[in-house]
Amino acid sequence: xxxxxxxAALAGTVKQLPDSRSSGVRRLLQRHTLPCRMxxxxxxxxxxxxxSGGVLDAQGPIGAAGAKILLNALGIMLVIVVPTxxxxxxxGWWFRASNMRARYRPDFVYSGGVELVVWGIPILTILFLGGxxxxxxxxxxxxxxxxxxxxxxxxxxxxxxxxxLFIYPEEGVASVNELVVxxxxxxxxxxxxxxxMNMFFVPQLGSMIATMNGMVTQLHLAADKSGEFYGQSxxxxxxxxxxxxxxxxxxxxxxFAQWVATARQSGSALDRTSYxxxxxxxxxxxxxxFRSVDANLFNAVVNQQLPPCPGPNIERAGATGSPRPER
Amino acid sequence: MFGKLTWDxxxxxxxxxxxxxxxxxxxxxxILAWVVLKGYLPYLWREWITSVDHKRIGVMYxxxxxxxxLRGFIDAIMMRSQQAVAFRAAGYLPPEHYDQIFSAHGTIMxxxxxxxxxxxxxxxxxxxxxxVRDVAFPTLNxxxxxxxxxxxxxxxxxxxxxxxxxxxxxxxPPLSELPYSPGVGVDYYLWALLISGVGTLMTGINFVTTIxxxxxxxxxxxxxxxxxxxxxxxxxxxxxxxxxxxxxLGMLALDRYLGFHFFGNEAGGNxxxxxxxxxxxxxxxxxxxxxxxxxIYSEVISTFSGKPLFNYRSMVAAxxxxxxxxxxVWMHHFFTMGAGADVNAFFxxxxxxxxxxxxxxxxxxxxxxxxxxxxxxxPMLWSMGFLVTFVIGGMTGVLLSVPPADFLLHNSxxxxxxxxxxxxxxxxxxxxxxxxxxxxxxxGFKLDEGWGKAAFWLSLLxxxxxxxxxxxxxxxxxxxxxxxYEVAAWxxxxxxxxxxxxxxxxxxxxxxxxxxxxxxxxxxxxxxxxDPWDGRSLEWATASPPPPFNFAVLPNVQxxxxxxxxxxxxxxxxxxxxEPRYEPIEMPRNSPTGFITAFFCTMTGFALIWHIWWxxxxxxxxxxxxxxxxxxxxxxxxxxxxEEVARFDRxxxxxxxxxxxxHAGQPA
Numbered sequence: 001x002x003x004x005x006x007x008a009a010l011a012g013t014v015k016q017l018p019d020s021r022s023s024g025v026r027r028l029l030q031r032h033t034l035p036c037r038m039x040x041x042x043x044x045x046x047x048x049x050x051x052s053g054g055v056l057d058a059q060g061p062i063g064a065a066g067a068k069i070l071l072n073a074l075g076i077m078l079v080i081v082v083p084t085x086x087x088x089x090x091x092g093w094w095f096r097a098s099n100m101r102a103r104y105r106p107d108f109v110y111s112g113g114v115e116l117v118v119w120g121i122p123i124l125t126i127l128f129l130g131g132x133x134x135x136x137x138x139x140x141x142x143x144x145x146x147x148x149x150x151x152x153x154x155x156x157x158x159x160x161x162x163x164x165l166f167i168y169p170e171e172g173v174a175s176v177n178e179l180v181v182x183x184x185x186x187x188x189x190x191x192x193x194x195x196x197m198n199m200f201f202v203p204q205l206g207s208m209i210a211t212m213n214g215m216v217t218q219l220h221l222a223a224d225k226s227g228e229f230y231g232q233s234x235x236x237x238x239x240x241x242x243x244x245x246x247x248x249x250x251x252x253x254x255x256f257a258q259w260v261a262t263a264r265q266s267g268s269a270l271d272r273t274s275y276x277x278x279x280x281x282x283x284x285x286x287x288x289x290f291r292s293v294d295a296n297l298f299n300a301v302v303n304q305q306l307p308p309c310p311g312p313n314i315e316r317a318g319a320t321g322s323p324r325p326e327r
Numbered sequence: 328m329f330g331k332l333t334w335d336x337x338x339x340x341x342x343x344x345x346x347x348x349x350x351x352x353x354x355x356x357x358i359l360a361w362v363v364l365k366g367y368l369p370y371l372w373r374e375w376i377t378s379v380d381h382k383r384i385g386v387m388y389x390x391x392x393x394x395x396x397l398r399g400f401i402d403a404i405m406m407r408s409q410q411a412v413a414f415r416a417a418g419y420l421p422p423e424h425y426d427q428i429f430s431a432h433g434t435i436m437x438x439x440x441x442x443x444x445x446x447x448x449x450x451x452x453x454x455x456x457x458x459v460r461d462v463a464f465p466t467l468n469x470x471x472x473x474x475x476x477x478x479x480x481x482x483x484x485x486x487x488x489x490x491x492x493x494x495x496x497x498x499x500p501p502l503s504e505l506p507y508s509p510g511v512g513v514d515y516y517l518w519a520l521l522i523s524g525v526g527t528l529m530t531g532i533n534f535v536t537t538i539x540x541x542x543x544x545x546x547x548x549x550x551x552x553x554x555x556x557x558x559x560x561x562x563x564x565x566x567x568x569x570x571x572x573x574x575x576l577g578m579l580a581l582d583r584y585l586g587f588h589f590f591g592n593e594a595g596g597n598x599x600x601x602x603x604x605x606x607x608x609x610x611x612x613x614x615x616x617x618x619x620x621x622x623i624y625s626e627v628i629s630t631f632s633g634k635p636l637f638n639y640r641s642m643v644a645a646x647x648x649x650x651x652x653x654x655x656v657w658m659h660h661f662f663t664m665g666a667g668a669d670v671n672a673f674f675x676x677x678x679x680x681x682x683x684x685x686x687x688x689x690x691x692x693x694x695x696x697x698x699x700x701x702x703x704x705x706p707m708l709w710s711m712g713f714l715v716t717f718v719i720g721g722m723t724g725v726l727l728s729v730p731p732a733d734f735l736l737h738n739s740x741x742x743x744x745x746x747x748x749x750x751x752x753x754x755x756x757x758x759x760x761x762x763x764x765x766x767x768x769x770x771g772f773k774l775d776e777g778w779g780k781a782a783f784w785l786s787l788l789x790x791x792x793x794x795x796x797x798x799x800x801x802x803x804x805x806x807x808x809x810x811x812y813e814v815a816a817w818x819x820x821x822x823x824x825x826x827x828x829x830x831x832x833x834x835x836x837x838x839x840x841x842x843x844x845x846x847x848x849x850x851x852x853x854x855x856x857x858d859p860w861d862g863r864s865l866e867w868a869t870a871s872p873p874p875p876f877n878f879a880v881l882p883n884v885q886x887x888x889x890x891x892x893x894x895x896x897x898x899x900x901x902x903x904x905x906e907p908r909y910e911p912i913e914m915p916r917n918s919p920t921g922f923i924t925a926f927f928c929t930m931t932g933f934a935l936i937w938h939i940w941w942x943x944x945x946x947x948x949x950x951x952x953x954x955x956x957x958x959x960x961x962x963x964x965x966x967x968x969x970e971e972v973a974r975f976d977r978x979x980x981x982x983x984x985x986x987x988x989x990h991a992g993q994p995a
């Protein structure tokens with residue numbers, strides 16, 4: 001019963017890997033029944049984590065490709081690792097001192113054949129994996145645009161002290177702690193930081209990337225369909241770090257246009273003065289929007305025409321409150 | 328007068344650090360009072376504090392490491408329990424305290440627990456295995472130890488006076504720069520590591536010189552034990568990597584103290600420079616710890632399998648390959664910082680290449696057991712636990728070396744689980760294996776096997792229950808260093824890890840009981856022969872504990888396993904080799920140099936942290952004066968008369984003859 005469930009979980013997970021390499025992995029797993037059962041446990045373990053908002057529950061092409069490469073690399077290595085673990089336990093057990101049936105061979109200290117195998121197999125595996133690494137790194141380079149008939153949505157991201165600012169330069173609006181994107185359309189992020197280093201990460205959409213003051217990093221992501229995803233900073237950035245998370249809402253194209261229209265009609269304007277007020281440290285900030293954005297603001301932050309923000313300062317940590325501008 | 332130091336530096340309003348700090352201070356005062364009242368102080372001063380004997384220094388290093396391991400473990404308990412209760416709640420540790428705890432946990436575990444234990448075991452075993460009387464520079468060795476102790480002391484002072492860094496254990500700028508971390512926490516970190524880093528560098532120089540220049544007659548490179556080889560590789564890495572750490576932290580100190588702009592946001596400073604430099608040290612550091620650990624496993628697995636190490640030369644080649652490649656992989660610690668695809672792919676591939684020599688080592692250990700007679704003593708159990716666990720950690724490491732996979736898992740709990748998986752399995756298990764293995768050599772009695780085995784099984788179980796759930800939490804997107812969290816899917820896994828830490832507490836308890844019980848039962852556990860495990864290398868050729876001069880007569884090495892050879896010959900002939908001619912032995916005199924230098928370095932470090940400039944000047948001048956005073960000494964050595972050497976060695980030979988008589992007629 002239990003084994004059946006595992007087999008089902010295994011089949012289900014492998015079915016999610018739609019490329020040719022994974023069918024090779026599946027064949028390998030099926031050929032070795034004992035390793036198969038062990039990896040079934042492991043993959044069942046993984047699939048538990050694959051259906052509840054993690055990196056294996058990918059909701060976009062970049063996340064899916066990253067998860068696929070992760071599972072492929074895992075499969076390649078399990079082929080070696082599982083027999084090795086079994087051999088360690090088996091050799092130790094069989095050659096225990098009390099086992100009189102085991103032959104004592106104190107002179108078995110060198111074997112050219114064993115030598116060849118123990119260097120050869122890891123080298124061949126790493127050659128194969130090296131190919132996966134080289135191709136994967138180029139295919140999934142965060143700076144590489146996603147090919148799509150749609151023009152990508154531009155989003156400029158500024159990590160502030162313990163909140164995220166998303167500027168939509170083409171729409172002329174901005175949002176704090178909520179990222180709204182059209183589903184099915186690639187999003188091109190340009191990212192920087194107001195003070196200390198952070199890392200932009202939406203587990204279900206894929207790749208994370210650092211944000212640093214005075215520098216711009218780039219990232220291309222897309223969401224396949226509408227949904228809400230959890231986003232966060234993956235780089236510790238001071239006392240309020242644990243609350244530095246945001247919601248990603250992928251919505252249909254017309255709903256996105258509607259969201260932009262609504263945003264344009266409410267909230268205040270984001271110019272240099274209000275930016276400097278916004279970038280004071282605060283945490284647990286509820287999402288809100290700005291009706292307009294100084295078109296040059298992001299560049300001013302990057303080029304440090306606007307000085308780095310005062311940043312996290314634990315001595316001031318007690319005095320946090322919502323920086324939501326009064327209207 | 329006292330710079331920034333005021334009574335407010337003591338956390339009067341925070342009960343947890345205040346109580347913890349008071350308990351530590353009171354414990355130390357109680358121990359000191361006990362030592363003074365019992366009249367042990369002169370003994371301690373004469374035999375331990377001023378000792379330049381590599382064995383004594385090794386024991387002190389290991390003890391320091393074990394105490395700090397406990398301190399780091401308490402931090403771990405606090406972090407796990409905080410996360411267990413901090414689901415949509417504030418928990419019991421506010422961020423400003425929690426952030427210090429995870430920073431201190433990493434710093435203490437790497438610099439003041441793992442490093443001292445590994446260096447301690449090298450100190451103890453390497454000269455014995457090389458068949459020599461001491462390291463190349465004995466007084467320097469003592470100074471290295473006391474400077475490491477200085478660093479550990481400064482980190483622990485921060486518990487009571489002021490604060491520790493709230494930046495993570497590698498103090499990434501710009502967060503660690505003055506505008507964002509104006510307190511003394513980062514300064515404690517900087518001076519603790521700058522001072523102890525000097526000590527570590529001197530250890531590296533000392534051991535490379537020892538291994539390259541001072542070996543018993545006939546001990547050619549390819550007759551050294553694999554532990555000596557790994558010690559050589561590790562110390563070469565120390566010499567190459569620690570200056571980078573010192574320079575990097577020095578630049579950060581210049582930023583903080585003198586307004587430089589190496590790594591800050593202003594005036595063209597660049598944090599990426601720091602992150603590159605710190606990992607150019609940081610990755611070799613992993614192997615500085617792991618290689619000697621691999622050496623310990625090589626000794627243990629070979630001894631308890633009753634076989635020489637399988638493919639010795641291949642093992643040496645793998646060790647040196649790892650030593651070299653470990654300098655070519657540092658960038659895998661920040662694939663997500665935005666480097667191009669070519670750079671990421673290059674470092675991803677070099678990283679996975681390290682798996683090749685490491686895999687070779689695993690298979691050689693495997694084939695050492697093949698055809699052996701495996702005795703499952705405590706050190707062997709730790710080694711078996713290591714083999715299985717490390718293979719899993721290695722696999723997740725190779726996963727993280729694939730940049731697109733790392734883009735999903737970097738800085739997540741998957742990463743945390745991975746590096747604990749490899750460091751605990753490789754270094755901590757090796758530390759316990761090594762301590763249990765060499766304990767009878769150091770003190771003349773074995774550790775209690777029952778409590779040792781209980782500690783092993785609980786540690787192994789506890790490890791899996793803590794860290795396997797963290798792998799899953801990482802796959803679910805949970806990042807590291809969270810003081811509290813909102814995502815419900817993470818909660819069960821965090822709670823399971825919390826249960827695991829309870830098992831680990833039981834394991835740590837067994838370790839402590841193991842030492843207490845063994846010391847109480849030392850007469851039953853006594854080892855008379857000097858060779859309790861049926862060992863193969865030279866440390867077992869002398870008595871337990873060895874005399875200050877290690878060997879009455881330096882052994883003449885004729886093969887890869889010199890002591891095994893000596894034993895085999897003795898058993899074939901059913902008698903010991905003829906008594907050698909004993910000669911007086913010159914040994915280095917004890918010296919308080921290291922201790923006094925470290926005392927003034929502690930003073931200097933503390934004064935720099937609190938900006939007490941007159942004390943800085945005083946400390947530096949005094950430390951330099953100690954050095955000059957040491958350089959002017961007249962008598963450097965003392966002589967042990969031949970009669971005393973003979974008296975000692977005859978006692979050992981008698982014990983061995985009794986053993987030989989008991990084992991008469993057995994095949995060698």
